[in-house]
Amino acid sequence: GDSVTQMEGPVTLSEEAFLTINCTYTATGYPSLFWYVQYPGEGLQLLLKATKADDKGSNKGFEATYRKETTSFHLEKGSVQVSDSAVYFCALSEGQGAQKLVFGQGTRLTINP
Amino acid sequence: DTEVTQTPKHLVMGMTNKKSLKCEQHMGHRAMYWYKQKAKKPPELMFVYSYEKLSINESVPSRFSPECPNSSLLNLHLHALQPEDSALYLCASSQHSAGKDLDTQYFGPGTRLTVL
Secondary structure (H helix, E strand, O other), rough: OOEEOOOOOOOOOOOOEEEEEEEEEOOOOEEEEEEEEEOOOOOOOEEEOOOOOOOOOEOOEEEEOOEEOEEEOEEOOOOOHHHHHHEEEEEOOOOOOOOOOOOOEEEEEEOOO | OOOOEEOOOEEEOOOOEEEEEEEEOOOOOEEEEEEEEEOOOEEEEEEEOOOOEEEOOOOOOOOOEEEEEOEEEEEEEEEEEHHOOOOEEEEEEEEEOHHHHHOOEEEOOOOEEOOO
């Protein structure tokens, strides 16, 4: 079945550091890929998405590129802020219409001032 | 506007109580979802409604009973829950269309449920 693997956390960085959170996936077809962020005590917010190979999703300084050849969708940000501290989930869905989201385990990110 | 609202924000109930969680969206989405999230874990899908009909039930125990009264509203009725059912319950919605780009799921803030 489909699966998503994220880098183990937690990740702790200093403000203005470069961030990479690795995400790889296994899928039978051509999934859509997502990054969601969950701030403490809140629900999930869509951060960015990509629906086909070589698409780049971007939002709030975060970027991720859909790499079919390496089955990856790594999240990057050039300069993190304390407010970026949260849990980040990589996810995929296959097919069209109402489909199950398959999540990675989540990566807890803490940014120190 | 991509807002999904959920009420209540917090709920404490005993194992013999009956309660309901409510989810609402006014984005015209025709697919709605219930997820359960335990601490430090990703969300797990429970149910999916497509055009107000139950399309996916991930083998959820019958003490959880979903209901979709109309295209904007989704309920989760709870009865005889166990302490291990304590979790964050998340609702989501998506447009449900023929285009992959339109099937993004948008989540509500969740209801934090504690079963005593």
